[in-house]
Amino acid sequence: xxxxxxxxxxxxxxxxxxxxxxxxxxxxxxxxxxxxxxxxxxxxxxxxxxxxxxxxxxxxxxxxxxxxxxxxxxxxxxxxxxxxxxxxxxxxxxxxxxxxxxxxxxxxxxxx
Amino acid sequence: xxxxxxxxxxxxxxxxxxxxxxxxxxxxxxxxxxxxxxxxxxxxxxxxxxxxxxxxxxxxxxxxxxxxxxxxxxxxxxxxxxxxxxxxxxxxxxxxxxxxxxxxxxxxxx
Numbered sequence: 001x002x003x004x005x006x007x008x009x010x011x012x013x014x015x016x017x018x019x020x021x022x023x024x025x026x027x028x029x030x031x032x033x034x035x036x037x038x039x040x041x042x043x044x045x046x047x048x049x050x051x052x053x054x055x056x057x058x059x060x061x062x063x064x065x066x067x068x069x070x071x072x073x074x075x076x077x078x079x080x081x082x083x084x085x086x087x088x089x090x091x092x093x094x095x096x097x098x099x100x101x102x103x104x105x106x107x108x109x110x111x112x
Numbered sequence: 113x114x115x116x117x118x119x120x121x122x123x124x125x126x127x128x129x130x131x132x133x134x135x136x137x138x139x140x141x142x143x144x145x146x147x148x149x150x151x152x153x154x155x156x157x158x159x160x161x162x163x164x165x166x167x168x169x170x171x172x173x174x175x176x177x178x179x180x181x182x183x184x185x186x187x188x189x190x191x192x193x194x195x196x197x198x199x200x201x202x203x204x205x206x207x208x209x210x211x212x213x214x215x216x217x218x219x220x221x222x
Contacts (some may be wrong), residue, residue, distance in 0.1 A: 002156075033210075042215060045210065056209050058209070103148075104155065106155070
């Protein structure tokens with residue numbers, strides 16, 4: 001079956017702008033998690049959604065938000081972009097949020 | 113704070129040598145632990161999880177609750193094992209997330 005897909009794969013934005021990233025989970029998976037990966041901080045958990053509800057949230061400012069649709073697709077939004085938001089944003093899906101997570105290829109966001 | 117520590121950023125070994133990638137976690141409850149691997153130009157993927165107690169690609173990992181460790185081992189490294197390895201912990205009291213270590217790059221030289 002098709003893996004987790006993320007769009008766009010690359011994005012360049014300017015400080016102060018906002019951005020929306022999209023994630024399509026594996027068919028049948030209802031849990032979608034988002035992670036930020038940077039050389040300095042490594043992989044950090046942003047939030048997790050299940051059946052359109054956010055069940056867990058990492059330690060990120062309110063500029064980072066997300067949502068999940070009824071078909072389990074998820075989007076994350078970052079408002080008022082800062083240079084430090086430059087990172088690889090990974091989406092992962094799983095059946096129910098427990099156990100193995102399947103990762104997408106990531107969206108590389110560069111903020112200039 | 114819940115934390116996963118991988119003390120080595122880079123581990124370089126020769127082909128055929130044993131490999132041990134270290135991972136320690138800080139959590140007092142019953143943890144669920146994983147090893148994820150990222151090969152060059154590929155996405156992050158699960159290598160193994162402690163619950164399944166499987167050996168994948170010759171790798172094994174044993175949970176040591178006394179030492180709060182979950183080291184990844186392979187008796188004879190192969191060049192194709194060269195990759196980035198991440199230890200991850202899913203705290204059972206706040207599930208639905210993974211806490212990752214900083215990762216260890218394994219380089220297996222011919």
